[in-house]
Amino acid sequence: GESVGLHLPTLSVQEGDNSIINCAYSNSASDYFIWYKQESGKGPQFIIDIRSNMDKRQGQRVTVLLNKTVKHLSLQIAATQPGDSAVYFCAEDIGGFKTIFGAGTRLFVKA
Amino acid sequence: DTGVSQDPRHKITKRGQNVTFRCDPISEHNRLYWYRQTLGQGPEFLTYFQNEAQLEKSRLLSDRFSAERPKGSFSTLEIQRTEQGDSAMYLCASSSGILAFFGQGTRLTVV
Numbered sequence: 001g002e003s004v005g006l007h008l009p010t011l012s013v014q015e016g017d018n019s020i021i022n023c024a025y026s027n028s029a030s031d032y033f034i035w036y037k038q039e040s041g042k043g044p045q046f047i048i049d050i051r052s053n054m055d056k057r058q059g060q061r062v063t064v065l066l067n068k069t070v071k072h073l074s075l076q077i078a079a080t081q082p083g084d085s086a087v088y089f090c091a092e093d094i095g096g097f098k099t100i101f102g103a104g105t106r107l108f109v110k111a
Numbered sequence: 112d113t114g115v116s117q118d119p120r121h122k123i124t125k126r127g128q129n130v131t132f133r134c135d136p137i138s139e140h141n142r143l144y145w146y147r148q149t150l151g152q153g154p155e156f157l158t159y160f161q162n163e164a165q166l167e168k169s170r171l172l173s174d175r176f177s178a179e180r181p182k183g184s185f186s187t188l189e190i191q192r193t194e195q196g197d198s199a200m201y202l203c204a205s206s207s208g209i210l211a212f213f214g215q216g217t218r219l220t221v222v
Contacts, residue, residue, distance in 0.1 A: 032209050043202050043213035089153050093209050101153030
């Protein structure tokens with residue numbers, strides 16, 4: 001079945017450095033991808049999204065890159081801050097307005 | 112607060128008891144979703160409503176689970192004869208398009 005997975009379960013970065021979180025997806029028909037941030041005890045919070053007709057999209061301190069050839073998605077966080085510490089999920093819309101999540105990457109930001 | 116609201120935030124119940132959770136979506140969002148999340152995993156899709164119609168149910172949703180959205184606004188998720196394996200975070204999300212916005216979840220512990 002369809003699946004969204006992540007390469008690294010845990011990422012530790014120094015405050016101020018850039019973070020890169022990677023994700024692989026398996027459904028080549030997916031045309032919409034989302035990154036969510038989830039803090040402990042809270043629901044997932046939308047960060048940024050991208051459609052399959054784009055390769056890159058930028059937000060405030062965050063950039064999402066999409067490589068459809070290898071079915072790979074990445075989230076780049078610039079100047080990582082302690083408040084960025086959380087679990088990050090990539091998710092894909094597989095049609096029918098159903099979003100499928102990967103297992104997540106926990107980001108630790110060291111002060 | 113105009114976000115997705117879930118009640119209760121926490122529920123501890125004895126095995127075999129029935130529990131019911133409530134979700135109030137963002138106003139005017141016609142789609143409502145239920146997800147289940149266990150520790151260290153991403154949210155897993157359970158079911159989805161468009162207005163009052165339940166359009167899809169995951170195979171994860173056993174016969175002990177039932178969800179309703181009687182008036183196309185709030186929704187309830189009931190679990191009958193709870194089992195320890197039902198212990199998880201139950202997340203509700205709503206959308207008016209593709210992007211889903213999540214509530215804070217209800218954490219269920221079955222003892």
